[in-house]
Amino acid sequence: MKYQVVIGLEVHVQLLTNTKIFCGCSTRFGAEPNSQTCPVCLGLPGALPVLNKKVVEYAIRAGLATSCSIAPRSIFARKNYFYPDLPKGYQISQYELPICVDGRLDIEVDGETKRIGITRIHMEEDAGKLVHLETMEAGEKSYVDLNRACTPLLEVVSEPDMRSADEAVAYLKKLHQIVTYLGICDGNMEEGSFRCDANVSLMPVGAEEFGTRAELKNINSFRFVKQAIEYEIERQAEILDEGGKVVQETRLFDPATGTTRSMRGKEEAHDYRYFPDPDLVPLVVSGDWIEEVRSSLPELPDAKRQRYQAELGLPEYDAEVLAASRDIADYFDACVALYPQAKPVSNWVMGEVLRALKEDNREFADCPVTPRLLAEMLKLVESGTISGKIAKTVFDEMYKTGKEPAKIVEEKGLVQVSDTGAIEKIIDEVLTANPDNVEQYRGGKEKLFGFFVGQVMKASKGKANPALVNEILLNKLKG
Amino acid sequence: MELHELTIHELHEKLKNREISSVEATKAFLARIDAVEDQVKSFITVTAAEALKNAEAADKRIAAGDMDVLTGIPLALKDIFLTEGILTTCASRILSGFVPPYDATATARLKARGMVLLGKLNQDEFAMGSSTETSWFGKTRNPWNLDCIPGGSSGGSAAAIAAQQAVATLGTDTGGSIRQPASHCGCVGLKPTYGRVSRYGVIAFASSLDQVGPLTRDVTDSAIMLGAVAGYDPKDSTSVDTPVPDYLQALTGDLKGLRIGLPREYFIEGLDPDVKKAMDEAIATYRALGAEFVEMSLPHTDYAIAVYYLIATAEASSNLARYDGVRFGHRNQDARGLLDMYMVSRDEGFGAEVKRRIMLGTYALSSGYYDAYYLKAQKARTLIMQDFITAFESVDVILTPVAPTPAFRLGEKADDPLQMYLSDIFTIPVNLAGTCGISVPAGLSSDGLPVGLQLIGKHFGEETILRAAHAFEQATEWHKKKANI
Numbered sequence: 001m002k003y004q005v006v007i008g009l010e011v012h013v014q015l016l017t018n019t020k021i022f023c024g025c026s027t028r029f030g031a032e033p034n035s036q037t038c039p040v041c042l043g044l045p046g047a048l049p050v051l052n053k054k055v056v057e058y059a060i061r062a063g064l065a066t067s068c069s070i071a072p073r074s075i076f077a078r079k080n081y082f083y084p085d086l087p088k089g090y091q092i093s094q095y096e097l098p099i100c101v102d103g104r105l106d107i108e109v110d111g112e113t114k115r116i117g118i119t120r121i122h123m124e125e126d127a128g129k130l131v132h133l134e135t136m137e138a139g140e141k142s143y144v145d146l147n148r149a150c151t152p153l154l155e156v157v158s159e160p161d162m163r164s165a166d167e168a169v170a171y172l173k174k175l176h177q178i179v180t181y182l183g184i185c186d187g188n189m190e191e192g193s194f195r196c197d198a199n200v201s202l203m204p205v206g207a208e209e210f211g212t213r214a215e216l217k218n219i220n221s222f223r224f225v226k227q228a229i230e231y232e233i234e235r236q237a238e239i240l241d242e243g244g245k246v247v248q249e250t251r252l253f254d255p256a257t258g259t260t261r262s263m264r265g266k267e268e269a270h271d272y273r274y275f276p277d278p279d280l281v282p283l284v285v286s287g288d289w290i291e292e293v294r295s296s297l298p299e300l301p302d303a304k305r306q307r308y309q310a311e312l313g314l315p316e317y318d319a320e321v322l323a324a325s326r327d328i329a330d331y332f333d334a335c336v337a338l339y340p341q342a343k344p345v346s347n348w349v350m351g352e353v354l355r356a357l358k359e360d361n362r363e364f365a366d367c368p369v370t371p372r373l374l375a376e377m378l379k380l381v382e383s384g385t386i387s388g389k390i391a392k393t394v395f396d397e398m399y400k401t402g403k404e405p406a407k408i409v410e411e412k413g414l415v416q417v418s419d420t421g422a423i424e425k426i427i428d429e430v431l432t433a434n435p436d437n438v439e440q441y442r443g444g445k446e447k448l449f450g451f452f453v454g455q456v457m458k459a460s461k462g463k464a465n466p467a468l469v470n471e472i473l474l475n476k477l478k479g
Numbered sequence: 480m481e482l483h484e485l486t487i488h489e490l491h492e493k494l495k496n497r498e499i500s501s502v503e504a505t506k507a508f509l510a511r512i513d514a515v516e517d518q519v520k521s522f523i524t525v526t527a528a529e530a531l532k533n534a535e536a537a538d539k540r541i542a543a544g545d546m547d548v549l550t551g552i553p554l555a556l557k558d559i560f561l562t563e564g565i566l567t568t569c570a571s572r573i574l575s576g577f578v579p580p581y582d583a584t585a586t587a588r589l590k591a592r593g594m595v596l597l598g599k600l601n602q603d604e605f606a607m608g609s610s611t612e613t614s615w616f617g618k619t620r621n622p623w624n625l626d627c628i629p630g631g632s633s634g635g636s637a638a639a640i641a642a643q644q645a646v647a648t649l650g651t652d653t654g655g656s657i658r659q660p661a662s663h664c665g666c667v668g669l670k671p672t673y674g675r676v677s678r679y680g681v682i683a684f685a686s687s688l689d690q691v692g693p694l695t696r697d698v699t700d701s702a703i704m705l706g707a708v709a710g711y712d713p714k715d716s717t718s719v720d721t722p723v724p725d726y727l728q729a730l731t732g733d734l735k736g737l738r739i740g741l742p743r744e745y746f747i748e749g750l751d752p753d754v755k756k757a758m759d760e761a762i763a764t765y766r767a768l769g770a771e772f773v774e775m776s777l778p779h780t781d782y783a784i785a786v787y788y789l790i791a792t793a794e795a796s797s798n799l800a801r802y803d804g805v806r807f808g809h810r811n812q813d814a815r816g817l818l819d820m821y822m823v824s825r826d827e828g829f830g831a832e833v834k835r836r837i838m839l840g841t842y843a844l845s846s847g848y849y850d851a852y853y854l855k856a857q858k859a860r861t862l863i864m865q866d867f868i869t870a871f872e873s874v875d876v877i878l879t880p881v882a883p884t885p886a887f888r889l890g891e892k893a894d895d896p897l898q899m900y901l902s903d904i905f906t907i908p909v910n911l912a913g914t915c916g917i918s919v920p921a922g923l924s925s926d927g928l929p930v931g932l933q934l935i936g937k938h939f940g941e942e943t944i945l946r947a948a949h950a951f952e953q954a955t956e957w958h959k960k961k962a963n964i
Contacts, residue, residue: 046680046681048679048717050713050715051716080796080797084805089797275849278794279716280717
């Protein structure tokens, strides 16, 4: 393509605080309409905002995790516009002096690392929600639900540093991973807890000045981000190919068709008349507070991945999978702390644990096999009490019942048989029962060895120590 | 003396000594309201039933020995204070029918002390005005001369004192809205330091300037009322967490060595002769009381009105956005579509002065004009504040007139906004600086209208201005003059 794509993203991150940003109302999703409201979030006359300190702490966390500078003094501003879901007629946001500036994220696309600048992160309140209903009696009506009004958001604004839809998706995934790791956002894109607007423009390759951009809205999945941007690139390229000019506008993404359509042009753009909110005093963040937050930050995905490889000696693939989400990493870390053999733990977590949770549609936090139970079980394998094969049976039972592995082994009589006498006895019986096969084996058909092992294990109900079985069986067959 | 002529401290004594009950006092005030309200029109809502209930409760408290200085005292509030379950309109059609579900902090604090609420007082619509002529519910008249305005925007709060319809009232002051009507109606009006009294539940006009304060018959009552409503409120981020002194303790009568500043920018040529005379006499009185006078300057005074009408209107344009016809009072029912509903409802719901200020403020904040207007005004505001801070390094109190003239006639300035705006020229700088000021009766004009004197204090200097105002009051008879109604 003869055009250079330029993309910048604005991401809204809904914060996981218990209460709203400027009042004490609950932020729980899905409650009865308008049941989680008070004079402040209803914008009643005379009501005044009071800043939730937790929101500031979360903003600092996000800022530190993306290498931002935290402003010692920042200002809340009013963004003025009329809409029925905005009870005060203005949104309290930050404008000229946001809490975090000058950050960055490193992303990887096609094996190459690229640094994406973060211009700013600021705090703001969300608006309410409009519900449009049509009933026989009332006709068409619009209802206002202000439960979401005043819910805390961070807006993370990137530099226009991305050059393809893939880079945009990689950036978005990275940011998503970080905010969920930090525990400040649930990351639920369908419910709108993590949503993204994309600014897309094209310029001739080698040009210095950016082209006119379109702002894409309503993109609520990683897949749609890619779709929307790619559609938009094509659309703009077509216009430019025909000698036309791209219009600066806001475009709405339609997931049904994978296309974007114009929502409002530059002329219709609002003049938000931002000015410092006189109801809130300047926010002062001390160096001590920043350091306190810094010391409480969890290990972030990049650092974790590196540690898994460098210190635990895990392969790159394992490190990648285990560090991908905070849930899985926490589970893995907890298990390794009790059973410090990273590779077997990794195998089990990436294998049986993930499989079982997926089948069940459960979260790591709800896994009946806790990291401690898994560690106990792995110790039983290591000590030879059970075989790796029996371990799978034990795991399934633990998953079903949450019982201690030792108890399961005892109750079900799953202790591995390592008594050579007992094993010899079983082997003798198997050999006696299959004289034809013994003859064929001795006549050179050595692949029958597996058949004998299988018969012995079956006869021992899987409890025979496989290494001993192999050794004794080989000797007997030779004999 | 009639019951309705008493001050808080006088009525308190009678209640305490069981000479009368709160119910009796309340009935006396309700009767007085009945007698004079048609002429004065101080009230938007009279809450007679509520008042009697409050009075009965107060009498029980008194009988139980659980008595505060405000227990059982009949008070009234400007209709800008939210009162749970009681109509609160801010004198605007757009809030006609708005019954708030919660109390303002000031309302709640007075309730906690056992006040009797007589009703809600008239004012300029959204506190925008200096004459109480812009109310949707009609004009309030000056009890001293019914053809004159009572001042504004807390005109109802001042007129109710002058007409003896309440013992004391609360008003709000954004550019002089307590002090100017107090001056015009011959009562004491105090605008505390910004942050001294919570703004929670007070309908906002200009958030960085609005401040709650009392209008009373004398300075002692002013000290009592301030003490009752002042203090940090976690619900108002701009309220200041500094201890509330016992303001009554400050009324020592001792002014020896008090340094009073006379800013030359406030004593200009062409000052109304009645006002000038009152100021000259006041200066002589203070001299006799042992105060020293210092000639001084507040050099940026000239910019105050321009700065005020940029900042106050900018904040108002945003504060009033919530009155969009979607909720609260007025909504036009015939409007087609959302935009139409907004526009028609707001056009019908707001009066001309409010619309004028919304437009001014919207303009001042608009993209491309923000730097030239709003931002520049903020910088000038800082200079004005600095003027006062510097001045208070060498003086304790600044003495000025409250208003350039006594009360003017109804309608006289109603069609000339600029003339109207100029009537707040001496009070506005105090709001911009965020300091405190008090208006005390200091004379009568040749037409028999009250003239007030303003004492300005430094930030949180309420004790000093109350002390100076009290000593003046003790030395003069002006506060005892009564409107003939």
